[in-house]
Amino acid sequence: EAGVTQFPSHSVIEKGQTVTLRCDPISGHDNLYWYRRVMGKEIKFLLHFVKESKQDESGMPNNRFLAERTGGTYSTLKVQPAELEDSGVYFCASSQWGLAGTGELFFGEGSRLTVL
Amino acid sequence: AQSVSQHNHHVILSEAASLELGCNYSYGGTVNLFWYVQYPGQHLQLLLKYFSGDPLVKGIKGFEAEFIKSKFSFNLRKPSVQWSDTAEYFCAVNQGNRDDKIIFGKGTRLHILP
Numbered sequence: 001e002a003g004v005t006q007f008p009s010h011s012v013i014e015k016g017q018t019v020t021l022r023c024d025p026i027s028g029h030d031n032l033y034w035y036r037r038v039m040g041k042e043i044k045f046l047l048h049f050v051k052e053s054k055q056d057e058s059g060m061p062n063n064r065f066l067a068e069r070t071g072g073t074y075s076t077l078k079v080q081p082a083e084l085e086d087s088g089v090y091f092c093a094s095s096q097w098g099l100a101g102t103g104e105l106f107f108g109e110g111s112r113l114t115v116l
Numbered sequence: 117a118q119s120v121s122q123h124n125h126h127v128i129l130s131e132a133a134s135l136e137l138g139c140n141y142s143y144g145g146t147v148n149l150f151w152y153v154q155y156p157g158q159h160l161q162l163l164l165k166y167f168s169g170d171p172l173v174k175g176i177k178g179f180e181a182e183f184i185k186s187k188f189s190f191n192l193r194k195p196s197v198q199w200s201d202t203a204e205y206f207c208a209v210n211q212g213n214r215d216d217k218i219i220f221g222k223g224t225r226l227h228i229l230p
Binding site: 003004031033035040041042043044045048055056059091093098103104105107108109110 | 120148150152158159160161162165167206210216217218219220221222223
């Protein structure tokens with residue numbers, strides 16, 4: 001069974017440019033989460049989808065970040081325009097039942113974003 | 117807002133040494149607790165979890181953690197570490213029935229000397 005896949009694995013862009021990160025969850029997993037880790041800091045929650053609906057987007061830093069999950073399958077996270085402080089590793093995770101079920105999130109390997 | 121504190125940012129041990137990584141959380145209500153691990157070059161994966169019942173939880177690869185409610189703690193232990201335990205370890209908490217997200221600590225880098 002394929003795991004959570006994320007693309008690209010590493011992206012280097014200049015301040016002011018746009019980047020789109022993609023996450024393909026495990027097939028059949030309705031719950032999809034985005035997290036971010038800035039170097040040396042904790043892994044911070046960004047948002048949670050249940051199918052195509054945003055269940056909780058309380059962690060989104062500002063309106064430069066836009067997450068979508070059309071059709072309830074893969075998700076994209078767009079940063080436009082990117083700022084220096086957006087650099088970090090963006091993790092995607094999925095689960096079938098959310099934390100009320102097994103409590104386990106399955107993570108992708110992350111997309112490292114470097115903003116110069 | 118709830119938070120998770122991991123006391124050690126970087127731990128270096130020799131093989132066969134005993135390990136204890138500290139974790140405290142700030143939320144006073146019902147919590148679910150987790151330890152995740154990230155081995156070099158790999159993705160984050162679940163090591164063990166506590167939802168309810170026996171506060172001593174056994175996980176994979178010989179790890180265990182003890183939930184002490186009065187101390188708001190969920191420390192990770194292993195009696196004898198191996199070189200392959202070199203990884204970064206993350207303590208995490210979920211606010212029981214309140215929401216469906218996990219809050220992570222800053223992580224502890226564990227380096228085992230062969």
